[in-house]
């Protein structure tokens with residue numbers, strides 16, 4: 038079977054390249070064993086691109102991303118580039134991709150694999166069976182709002198400004214994604230904002246309510262203040278199904294949710310744009326974790342979040358749910374077998390490197406299909 042599935046790989050900085058190496062092996066496995074092949078291109082982004090081209094994202098790389106069926110992104114950033122201005126920071130490469138591809142819906146599932154319940158910072162009974170989905174708005178809010186900047190006042194003080202701003206359509210389009218996904222899950226959406234102190238939060242609440250009434254009254258909707266949401270996530274996380282929230286709160290809440298599952302090294306994400314006439318949307322897949330410069334190059338990184346991100350690409354961009362499930366199953370079995378990278382290490386388990394974890398997952402894929 039031939040295919041014209043195109044995949045742009047942007048490994049980035051820090052542990053990005055080493056986890057991506059393992060993902061490539063999984064992708065190769067799919068090409069060989071499942072006849073699911075991809076036209077793969079690769080480019081640099083973030084600090085690597087700053088070093089080579091003096092910009093965190095070249096026009097050429099952006100153009101490739103625009104034209105790919107899906108982008109697989111590693112991570113960006115590191116101390117080397119910490120003192121550059123905002124437009125020259127590695128993170129700018131990622132933010133430009135999100136904005137230019139208009140990837141407004143960021144899906145961050147937090148699933149606790151049974152074998153990892155003991156690795157969570159919460160009691161196992163609180164996280165066993167956990168399966169929540171954070172839908173984070175990704176192209177608006179305080180990340181992109183104007184005015185923004187740092188100015189010096191006449192009295193010599195400095196003043197930093199960012200703007201939290203949302204419009205009706207921005208709220209509706211991401212809330213729609215949340216309601217649609219909830220229908221395929223446990224049919225419950227928590228919408229999270231700070232309507233008690235922010236006008237943009239009040240608008241968010243009113244517009245989500247309006248959309249719910251008109252189009253999604255079959256889905257259960259609850260509003261929850263973002264601070265309470267953070268608290269409830271660590272108090273009783275299984276009360277949640279889908280959480281829809283803005284860009285900044287989504288950033289925070291998804292890190293909290295990630296840790297419930299045992300490690301930030303486990304969480305994949307999908308960032309999706311609007312569907313075009315043919316039903317396809319632009320998409321970028323990335324682990325929720327960052328570049329972890331402190332452990333980069335040491336073989337300590339957990340490749341699972343990025344491997345599961347590829348799994349999400351199989352599901353959402355390439356309409357291959359069975360293959361996506363296969364990736365999840367392989368990861369689950371390898372964990373059940375006792376292999377652990379350092380971030381999820383527990384007493385009695387076997388501590389392995391990034392590469393050995395990748396090996397084991399590829400071998401498990403073999404086992405599952407023979």
Ligand code: IPM
Pocket residue numbers: 128131132288325327
């Ligand atoms: C994330 C990251 C990014 C964000 C950074 C790297 C810009 O923390 O994807 O959660 O803040 O969105």
Ligand code: MG
Pocket residue numbers: 288289292325
């Ligand atoms: Mg984050």
